[in-house]
Amino acid sequence: MTDVDGAFAPGDALIVVDVQNDFCPGGALPIENGDAVVPVLNRWIAAAVARNIPVYASRDWHPVGHMSFQESGGPWPPHCIQDREGARFHPDLKLPDSTVVVTKGVRFDQDQNSAFDQTGLAQHLRQQGIRRLWVGGLAEDVCVLATVLDARRDGFEVMVIQDATRPVTPEGGEQARRKMREAGAGVAA
Ligand code: VGL
Ligand code: ZN
Numbered sequence: 001m002t003d004v005d006g007a008f009a010p011g012d013a014l015i016v017v018d019v020q021n022d023f024c025p026g027g028a029l030p031i032e033n034g035d036a037v038v039p040v041l042n043r044w045i046a047a048a049v050a051r052n053i054p055v056y057a058s059r060d061w062h063p064v065g066h067m068s069f070q071e072s073g074g075p076w077p078p079h080c081i082q083d084r085e086g087a088r089f090h091p092d093l094k095l096p097d098s099t100v101v102v103t104k105g106v107r108f109d110q111d112q113n114s115a116f117d118q119t120g121l122a123q124h125l126r127q128q129g130i131r132r133l134w135v136g137g138l139a140e141d142v143c144v145l146a147t148v149l150d151a152r153r154d155g156f157e158v159m160v161i162q163d164a165t166r167p168v169t170p171e172g173g174e175q176a177r178r179k180m181r182e183a184g185a186g187v188a189a
Helices: 034-050 121-127 141-153 170-182
Strands: 012-017 055-060 102-103 131-140 157-166 186-188
Touching: 034 055, 034 131, 034 157, 055 141, 055 157, 102 121, 131 141, 141 157, 141 170, 157 170
Parallel strands: 012 055, 012 131, 055 102, 131 157, 157 186
Antiparallel strands: none
16 A cells, blocks of 8 residues: 555646546446545545645536537547536545646547646646656546556656546456556556
């Protein structure tokens, strides 16, 4: 078990990916035990705040009828529609007021699974002097995977917080872990 309180160093940031109601049990695109990441992430968030490590939270934020929805020919049921309950962060997730929210999935012409996809996040993080990212959230085989791969491509060190993520499917999770490892991401177990 990684020592949460000893994990962070200057130049780190914590990235909480898409911990939104629709990805948790009872939501529109529920991930099995998706809400189990919340207490784990709350410990990491508290440790980050105590050490002045910046916290980022991405959110999937789709317009009505988004192209990723089945009704529009996409793969997913409608989820995380802008300003609706399903798009809110899980109510038990204890994000500090200083959290920087990264909004994605707003484009009409393509989906954005990665928090880095056309958001300007990489440049922003570099400007803040951030070199290493600790990543958890939902879903391991979709948006966490895409975010981690982009982060590596953009030259960031990455540590995936294994306890703090869950996949849409177990096979997808296995594949995602392999891809993230091959891309050079470390694992905090
Ligand atoms: C996600 C499916 C569709 C995610 C987003 O956040 O992992 N999954 N949109
Ligand atoms: Zn989505």
